[in-house]
Amino acid sequence: MNLHEHQAKSLFRSYDLPTSNFFVADKYEKAKDLAKKLNVSKWVVKAQVHAGGRGKAGGVKVTDSLDEVESFAKKWLGKNLITYQTDKNGQPVSSILIEECTEIISELYLGVVIDRSSKSIVVMASPEGGVNIEEVAEKNPEKIFKASIKIDQEPSREDAIKLSKGLNLDNNQTDQFIEIFKNLAKLFIEKDLSLVEINPLVIDNKKNLKCLDGKISVDSNALFRQEEMLLLRDITQEEPRELKASEWDLNYVSLDGEIGCMVNGAGLAMGTMDIIKLSGGFPANFLDVGGGVNEKSVAEAFKIILSDDNVKAILINIFGGIVKCDVVAEGIISAVKEVGVDIPIVVRLKGNNADIAQKILTESNLNIVFESDLSNAAKKVVELSI
């Protein structure tokens, strides 16, 4: 689960990480007053969306005019911001961050991730901040400095000093960095985060360190014990069909092809997409109905697939292990009764109660083609989608 920049910065502040003073406006009428309250003469205003690339898309502005603060807020609130990381519709802007402008001497990078390879929490720091860190890793890997954190030990002062050397910090900044390192580790572990990026971490004109941007992802698996984090979820930033699917415990990801897929199991769902592509088609979605499906959730899954106008044909691929194929069949029939369907459906059923399911679907008189071989099923659905 991703947080907005302003939510990340509020968390930073509660862990004593240095940020600029800021307010958040959800109505443009409030923007001027909030900017005035900061008691400065220059501001940065930033549209709050779950996507990078906001600056290039016009979603960030530096200004010394209160009128411009207001006009920026008026321009973006209620609109969608399209960046290179969003889809063609962009992400809705429902709040604006208004921040005191910081004079920057240099831009650094600081991030924390769970490193799957070393099975540890890794802090990454680089003197090359403000740019895409993946590019730095590609072109100048020697400019990325790393230290790992143990979940059951205090973060080491030596590691912090090692990173600060990599960042070329002076003595005073090194002292600040040691605190930042320690508090960031604490924040990461206590709040069950899966990613923190401070890009840039800057040295300001008073030679102090400051977190100028903030990106945080929370481990979705840990939300049961992170109620405070769960409250920060902004569903307006989620794709509507994906949001709907999540309400039914379905794993759905919207894609831009024309073949709708309904599969059990994440691996097989990806495998089904792959085989559709190999057969010359393009999947319209990833959908794993999971092991705990019932007739109702299958019906909802089917409706979500059909709500995508690009879908020209549907492939249903079920390998019944825990899932019983006949339960899926009943779900399809009840969805079709409710919303109707006029596009071709190809069904491949294997395993648990596949024969019963096939009988149920055959007797339903729906426009269904059965294929027991996966390759043939994919070929067939691509053929029917044209």
Add this chain to the structure above:
Amino acid sequence: MSILIDDNTVAICQGFTGSQATMHCEQAIDYGTNIVGGVTPGKSGEKHLDRPVYGSVKDAVNATRANTSIIFVPARFCKNSINEALDAGIKLIIIITEGIPTIDMLGLKTKADNLGAMIIGPNCPGIITPGSCKLGIMPADIHMKGRVGIVSRSGTLTYEAVDQTTEIGLGQSSCVGIGGDPIPGSSFIDILRLFESDSETEGIVMVGEIGGTAEEEAAEYIKKNISKPVVAYIAGVSAPSGKRMGHAGAIISGGKGTALEKYLALEDAGVVTVKSPALIGKTILDLLSS
């Protein structure tokens, strides 16, 4: 021979009296698996599936000498259950549960390594040694005792590989689901090592997916240490970047963890790869016949 579980396995189930555990333990017992009892706190002294229920893993181990545990406990209680199993000296812990916080797994993995215990999963279908022992949620009837070892990050793709190797007449020595989480208890390498030294395993099927670098690390290992033929399929060639594909660990982030990178690494290590999951069985048959 086989790997990890066989006729000598003495297993308990944690979360024994829950509905999923009950269904799958019943099937496992029917299959001939030696499940000697289970653990459900607060139900100590009761009987379930004709077997004793204990209040703690320690009590269960003292009474039964169990060496293996299969866990169906809900995610929010799982950390405690795994700690309990490790503390009680269980050496093989199979975690079916999905949704365990990643930070918990970091600590548990370190602890298991220090104790010389092995964790399989979480978020996995479990392990089966066909004809002998089943500790998992896989459908039993698609399996056949045989020559191919299967290791996979995905449950249903394991079933695909099993079904194809059965239909083609090869059968399986053991099948291990290592699970779809970012921090699994065991990696491909841990399982490949066991298959290499298992006399019954003649060839290996490895099913990976997008996210992380476990397949690349496996490729390095295979290059140096595996003499048996390996066929690999990597799910998610068509998956977009930055989107989590069902499994917590199946995500391409920052352009890393793509299926293409994994295929290249595996091919470089001499692994025969297939781009379609429907070709796994035929390809391993060709390799074992030549």
